[in-house]
Amino acid sequence: MNDEPQLTRIQTRNRAAILSGGLDAFSIAGFRGATLDQIAEAAGLSKPNLLYYFPSKDAIYTALLEHLLATWLDPLHALDADGDPVEEILAYAQRKLVMSRDYPRESRLFANEILAGAPQIGAVLAGPLRELVDEKAVVMRGWMDAGKIRRTDPHYLIFSIWALTQHYADFDVQVRAVLGQADPFEGAGRFIDQLYRSLLDTAHDDHL
Amino acid sequence: MNDEPQLTRIQTRNRAAILSGGLDAFSIAGFRGATLDQIAEAAGLSKPNLLYYFPSKDAIYTALLEHLLATWLDPLHALDADGDPVEEILAYAQRKLVMSRDYPRESRLFANEILAGAPQIGAVLAGPLRELVDEKAVVMRGWMDAGKIRRTDPHYLIFSIWALTQHYADFDVQVRAVLGQADPFEGAGRFIDQLYRSLLDTAHDDHL
Amino acid sequence: MNDEPQLTRIQTRNRAAILSGGLDAFSIAGFRGATLDQIAEAAGLSKPNLLYYFPSKDAIYTALLEHLLATWLDPLHALDADGDPVEEILAYAQRKLVMSRDYPRESRLFANEILAGAPQIGAVLAGPLRELVDEKAVVMRGWMDAGKIRRTDPHYLIFSIWALTQHYADFDVQVRAVLGQADPFEGAGRFIDQLYRSLLDTAHDDHL
Amino acid sequence: MNDEPQLTRIQTRNRAAILSGGLDAFSIAGFRGATLDQIAEAAGLSKPNLLYYFPSKDAIYTALLEHLLATWLDPLHALDADGDPVEEILAYAQRKLVMSRDYPRESRLFANEILAGAPQIGAVLAGPLRELVDEKAVVMRGWMDAGKIRRTDPHYLIFSIWALTQHYADFDVQVRAVLGQADPFEGAGRFIDQLYRSLLDTAHDDHL
DNA sequence: AATGAATGAGGCTTCATTCAT
DNA sequence: CATGAATGAAGCCTCATTCAT
Numbered sequence: 001m002n003d004e005p006q007l008t009r010i011q012t013r014n015r016a017a018i019l020s021g022g023l024d025a026f027s028i029a030g031f032r033g034a035t036l037d038q039i040a041e042a043a044g045l046s047k048p049n050l051l052y053y054f055p056s057k058d059a060i061y062t063a064l065l066e067h068l069l070a071t072w073l074d075p076l077h078a079l080d081a082d083g084d085p086v087e088e089i090l091a092y093a094q095r096k097l098v099m100s101r102d103y104p105r106e107s108r109l110f111a112n113e114i115l116a117g118a119p120q121i122g123a124v125l126a127g128p129l130r131e132l133v134d135e136k137a138v139v140m141r142g143w144m145d146a147g148k149i150r151r152t153d154p155h156y157l158i159f160s161i162w163a164l165t166q167h168y169a170d171f172d173v174q175v176r177a178v179l180g181q182a183d184p185f186e187g188a189g190r191f192i193d194q195l196y197r198s199l200l201d202t203a204h205d206d207h208l
Numbered sequence: 209m210n211d212e213p214q215l216t217r218i219q220t221r222n223r224a225a226i227l228s229g230g231l232d233a234f235s236i237a238g239f240r241g242a243t244l245d246q247i248a249e250a251a252g253l254s255k256p257n258l259l260y261y262f263p264s265k266d267a268i269y270t271a272l273l274e275h276l277l278a279t280w281l282d283p284l285h286a287l288d289a290d291g292d293p294v295e296e297i298l299a300y301a302q303r304k305l306v307m308s309r310d311y312p313r314e315s316r317l318f319a320n321e322i323l324a325g326a327p328q329i330g331a332v333l334a335g336p337l338r339e340l341v342d343e344k345a346v347v348m349r350g351w352m353d354a355g356k357i358r359r360t361d362p363h364y365l366i367f368s369i370w371a372l373t374q375h376y377a378d379f380d381v382q383v384r385a386v387l388g389q390a391d392p393f394e395g396a397g398r399f400i401d402q403l404y405r406s407l408l409d410t411a412h413d414d415h416l
Numbered sequence: 417m418n419d420e421p422q423l424t425r426i427q428t429r430n431r432a433a434i435l436s437g438g439l440d441a442f443s444i445a446g447f448r449g450a451t452l453d454q455i456a457e458a459a460g461l462s463k464p465n466l467l468y469y470f471p472s473k474d475a476i477y478t479a480l481l482e483h484l485l486a487t488w489l490d491p492l493h494a495l496d497a498d499g500d501p502v503e504e505i506l507a508y509a510q511r512k513l514v515m516s517r518d519y520p521r522e523s524r525l526f527a528n529e530i531l532a533g534a535p536q537i538g539a540v541l542a543g544p545l546r547e548l549v550d551e552k553a554v555v556m557r558g559w560m561d562a563g564k565i566r567r568t569d570p571h572y573l574i575f576s577i578w579a580l581t582q583h584y585a586d587f588d589v590q591v592r593a594v595l596g597q598a599d600p601f602e603g604a605g606r607f608i609d610q611l612y613r614s615l616l617d618t619a620h621d622d623h624l
Numbered sequence: 625m626n627d628e629p630q631l632t633r634i635q636t637r638n639r640a641a642i643l644s645g646g647l648d649a650f651s652i653a654g655f656r657g658a659t660l661d662q663i664a665e666a667a668g669l670s671k672p673n674l675l676y677y678f679p680s681k682d683a684i685y686t687a688l689l690e691h692l693l694a695t696w697l698d699p700l701h702a703l704d705a706d707g708d709p710v711e712e713i714l715a716y717a718q719r720k721l722v723m724s725r726d727y728p729r730e731s732r733l734f735a736n737e738i739l740a741g742a743p744q745i746g747a748v749l750a751g752p753l754r755e756l757v758d759e760k761a762v763v764m765r766g767w768m769d770a771g772k773i774r775r776t777d778p779h780y781l782i783f784s785i786w787a788l789t790q791h792y793a794d795f796d797v798q799v800r801a802v803l804g805q806a807d808p809f810e811g812a813g814r815f816i817d818q819l820y821r822s823l824l825d826t827a828h829d830d831h832l
Numbered sequence: 833a834a835t836g837a838a839t840g841a842g843g844c845t846t847c848a849t850t851c852a853t
Numbered sequence: 854c855a856t857g858a859a860t861g862a863a864g865c866c867t868c869a870t871t872c873a874t
Contacts, residue, residue, distance in 0.1 A: 010837070035864065162375070218854075424857070465860070568818055594779065
């Protein structure tokens with residue numbers, strides 16, 4: 001039931017080091033801009049030895065993206081139709097924010113891929129991602145129909161959560177420059193909480 | 209008062225073509241990933257001729273960034289302390305959204321520069337940008353003190369506007385993949401309007 | 417009517433030098449075994465400059481093969497159905513032998529390509545070459561039916577001419593080693609003449 | 625009397641597998657063009673294990689050539705001065721043809737070596753091979769002097785037999801492409817028989 | 833007897849830049 | 854103002870070989 005070959009300890013260590021080095025390089029410079037030299041240097045391996053573990057630069061990049069996609073959608077998957085609507089949405093946003101804080105390189109890798117036109121993951125976006133978003137949009141619309149949250153466009157609501165949370169990973173340099181280096185995530189969490197509570201509070205419905 | 213040399217019509221045309229080609233290339237692939245060949249091709253010039261107008265790849269990139277920064281902050285500058293607070297903030301968000309719609313390449317160029325660690329414009333971020341943001345944050349805090357808008361953190365409010373609006377330029381590919389190619393800007397404008405009206409409406413203040 | 421771009425004198429010279437150097441290298445070592453360094457050295461160019469004229473190693477090889485094929489079949493084309501049968505066939509064999517003498521590198525290039533399994537020109541062999549051979553076989557069979565030359569299998573007759581003549585280019589090293597360096601082509605011409613006169617002479621027909 | 629070390633069964637098997645894999649690879653791509661990876665793959669061994677049996681790529685190639693040369697001249701050795709001249713020569717040609725049919729890879733290996741300029745076996749060509757050919761040429765000249773076969777140049781006669789028979793191994797791809805995949809050896813045998821009978825038949829002598 | 837791990841050298845190609853005209 | 858020609862440096866990758874186990 002498991003086709004994966006057993007990895008030796010050295011293989012495990014080196015593959016991990018390569019992926020980490022690749023994440024560093026690709027997340028900063030994108031696929032084209034990163035070099036195997038940088039990755040090999042970061043991984044503490046010679047270039048040919050690096051290519052002993054991954055057959056090509058492309059393979060490293062693809063492995064990173066696949067691993068990323070596998071976990072990237074988890075927070076949205078966890079959005080529970082049976083939970084409390086406002087709390088579910090707020091919790092989703094907070095999970096995304098935590099990911100930006102704890103995995104900023106992954107977020108920037110993703111951003112670079114999208115900026116480049118999504119040459120590798122375009123199909124995932126138009127397929128699994130779209131389906132997942134549509135499914136969760138139906139859930140949200142159900143909550144709106146039931147009067148549990150304010151009526152708004154679920155797709156743009158989801159986009160807004162992506163934008164607001166990933167911003168603190170992708171534009172980290174800018175955020176810290178403007179704030180003067182303080183850790184931005186606590187404040188961001190509070191702001192995002194306030195923002196979506198305001199939006200979703202049904203007491204506002206009459207205003208529209 | 210003007211040190212700029214007079215440019216002939218051909219010079220003007222070719223410089224513009226190079227900058228446009230460079231914008232195409234750099235906004236997609238970043239500085240390292242873009243090539244002079246792409247830019248020359250896009251500009252309809254030979255590579256040596258391109259380097260007749262700009263001395264190096266770096267010079268093209270720098271020229272683009274300088275031109276970008278000159279206009280990038282205009283919408284925030286225009287935020288008027290004497291205007292109606294809610295409308296001023298909403299108008300600012302809408303101006304930013306229009307820029308994302310009309311100048312998506314510039315937005316992506318900026319995003320790439322930030323993702324790469326802002327090697328060229330780091331100083332601008334920590335200097336002029338920070339000062340401008342701080343200045344407008346004071347304005348907003350004044351509005352909050354006056355009870356004209358709800359109390360929130362002005363810096364994160366500004367970050368949120370950047371994130372929400374630039375997202376539709378930077379992640380355009382993803383947005384269109386999820387939505388199925390419809391023009392996202394109209395819906396985005398409505399959503400953003402609703403979102404900030406909810407947030408800023410003082411009727412909510414007691415909830416917090 | 418002529419799409420070929422005009423070549424400057426330098427282009428003409430360098431392209432010719434590259435093709436000649438490529439012919440040297442490929443005819444000795446085959447496609448895989450030859451290196452761009454050898455070709456560049458032989459052409460008196462730096463390696464990047466060489467790639468300024470041909471986009472890749474493969475392009476040089478392909479250009480050589482195309483040029484080769486264009487002339488390789490000429491001697492057989494010239495076989496005239498209306499000429500004297502024996503003299504036509506003998507003249508064909510002599511033309512092929514002259515090609516081996518004057519263009520031995522081309523012959524060896526061809527031999528290497530065939531030995532490697534004809535990865536580039538397999539289609540030509542099974543298409544145009546086969547058709548040409550079949551057509552000339554019909555001509556020869558007509559001569560046999562008319563009693564003008566002895567009856568034999570035209571296809572194997574053609575193969576034998578190829579084998580006998582190309583041998584003196586392809587196995588030149590061996591031939592000279594065995595003969596002790598004398599020019600083998602004169603003797604080869606005499607032998608081939610005698611061989612095919614014996615074969616084709618109708619006086620032998622009763623012997624079979 | 626035997627310096628060869630005793631080989632275990634595994635050693636025997638693996639050495640044979642390596643030589644066979646090497647024959648595959650070298651006969652197609654030549655020495656430079658073939659890779660140890662191909663050979664190891666074909667032999668079903670890891671690359672380091674392969675180098676446990678043969679110290680280098682060169683050693684495999686040399687072993688193949690030595691083994692080849694040991695058998696390559698056998699058919700000519702067997703030409704018997706006391707046999708029937710015409711039948712002896714025809715039998716020699718048929719033995720060579722059978723070798724082309726049964727050992728085409730060896731023929732192509734030899735062809736590649738010669739095309740490359742015979743860097744390894746040049747000495748054999750100018751030494752033992754030349755002596756053998758000269759010796760048999762003397763035999764043939766004796767037959768001619770005795771009026772048993774037609775007068776012709778024995779060296780070119782031998783070359784022609786090599787060329788005609790090896791052609792069906794070395795240019796196999798071309799032959800099959802032209803014929804349309806039928807087994808060419810039967811027809812080749814008939815043609816070669818007819819060709820040399822015509823040549824050697826003394827009834828023709830007056831024609832020259 | 834065998835393999836996982838590693839590498840220096842070399843091979844093809846790209847690229848920013850320079851030179852000459 | 855423009856281009857053809859050229860190149861050093863670097864980038865990705867292959868390969869024969871070595872080392873350690």
